[in-house]
Amino acid sequence: MKEKSSVARERLSAFFDPATFVELGAFIRRPGNENETEGVVCGYGAVAGRLVFAFAQDESAMKGAVDGRHAEKIAKLYDKAVSVGAPVVGMLDSAGAVVFDGAAALSGYGVLLDTVAAASGVVPQLALVHGKCTGTMAAVASLFDFTVVTKGAALYVGGEGSAEEAYASGNAALLCENEAEAMLRLRTLLSYLPDDYAAAADLGSTGDDPNRAVSLSERVTAGEALAAVADKGSAQALFEGYAPEVQTGFATMGDLPVAYLAVDGKLTGGGIEKMTKMLRFADAFAIPLVTFLNCEGIDGAAAADLATAKALARLARAESECDTARVTAIVGAAVGAGFIFGGSKTLGADVVLALPAAEISAITATTAVAFLENDRITKELDRKTLEREWRQQNATALAAASVGEVDDIVDPTELRARMIAALYMLEGKNGRASRFC
Numbered sequence: 001m002k003e004k005s006s007v008a009r010e011r012l013s014a015f016f017d018p019a020t021f022v023e024l025g026a027f028i029r030r031p032g033n034e035n036e037t038e039g040v041v042c043g044y045g046a047v048a049g050r051l052v053f054a055f056a057q058d059e060s061a062m063k064g065a066v067d068g069r070h071a072e073k074i075a076k077l078y079d080k081a082v083s084v085g086a087p088v089v090g091m092l093d094s095a096g097a098v099v100f101d102g103a104a105a106l107s108g109y110g111v112l113l114d115t116v117a118a119a120s121g122v123v124p125q126l127a128l129v130h131g132k133c134t135g136t137m138a139a140v141a142s143l144f145d146f147t148v149v150t151k152g153a154a155l156y157v158g159g160e161g162s163a164e165e166a167y168a169s170g171n172a173a174l175l176c177e178n179e180a181e182a183m184l185r186l187r188t189l190l191s192y193l194p195d196d197y198a199a200a201a202d203l204g205s206t207g208d209d210p211n212r213a214v215s216l217s218e219r220v221t222a223g224e225a226l227a228a229v230a231d232k233g234s235a236q237a238l239f240e241g242y243a244p245e246v247q248t249g250f251a252t253m254g255d256l257p258v259a260y261l262a263v264d265g266k267l268t269g270g271g272i273e274k275m276t277k278m279l280r281f282a283d284a285f286a287i288p289l290v291t292f293l294n295c296e297g298i299d300g301a302a303a304a305d306l307a308t309a310k311a312l313a314r315l316a317r318a319e320s321e322c323d324t325a326r327v328t329a330i331v332g333a334a335v336g337a338g339f340i341f342g343g344s345k346t347l348g349a350d351v352v353l354a355l356p357a358a359e360i361s362a363i364t365a366t367t368a369v370a371f372l373e374n375d376r377i378t379k380e381l382d383r384k385t386l387e388r389e390w391r392q393q394n395a396t397a398l399a400a401a402s403v404g405e406v407d408d409i410v411d412p413t414e415l416r417a418r419m420i421a422a423l424y425m426l427e428g429k430n431g432r433a434s435r436f437c
Contacts, residue, residue: 093131243270294332
């Protein structure tokens, strides 16, 4: 017997591989209303041939409103997903709680919050907000690992808030024009993620030679290094609308899925938050993390904000606790806090490489000359000359390597090959067979 068609079922069928969606709990009804199903559709199917569980709140049934049965259906779906080790995708579109259920409806929200939180770090969780996601459901959405929003959607706790605002504030990882694009981006994002914390993602071969020489100068931006070093066409950026000094996302390097950080300029509170989130996710699912560093420390406004100290403390704790493989390439500047928090060996990086012209220092040359050598400036000896001298004497990659903070100084053309060799060597760190040769 088949349940009637609905928008939610159509969305799930469109998301999964053709003819693979299997519904669970299709005929669950609210007590006393046997003519209307619960406002959520749950089930499983295949995405590019792999098992994925998903639920879609159904605006056409009770306007997707949450009650006890609604939450129970989702919780049971999660039980199955966790027990077999498979990702969960939630499609959120709800008018809120069934208010006349009173405390029972509120307990439904509690069940949802507890269910999603308990699965964090166990199986990957992706959310799609394509309609209303307000009040407590917005908090539920924020518990997912990554949230995708479509233009015209609403994501906020109280008052008003658009999808664009959610993207600009870092509450959404991706902003899509429409549902079709969002479905495609969700499927692509899933391809970089393992089934659960004990598994490894495998995207197959890209055909890109791990030893391919790259065209880079002796000192480049982190973004340029990422584009050159990653397997061609593999980088998938996340959170681009927020804290642009830090690029985050997934890519492959030598066919090995990695999470990446590319830091350019000075860190803000938002950038620090992005780094922490990606680091914790990579660590939870044993995904190698690569960092490309060109950072001159903390932004002035952020440095004056005491909240930045708390954000840095959270990042330091995440780095200290991280067990996944970590490889850092200093491709430009690594100054002050930028060096410490940007993937340093003292905070747990396994391998740190540097390009020959990298600037590694406690303070910038500009600041050093202004505070320490300002009295040396004459008509014959200008500020720029002193700054150049400072870099050559006190801020070289060789100086950092001489005290063990950099493992090797590499030719720019060899950066891809050397980083991939380090990643292959480190595969055994998480109990996996190394492909190093």
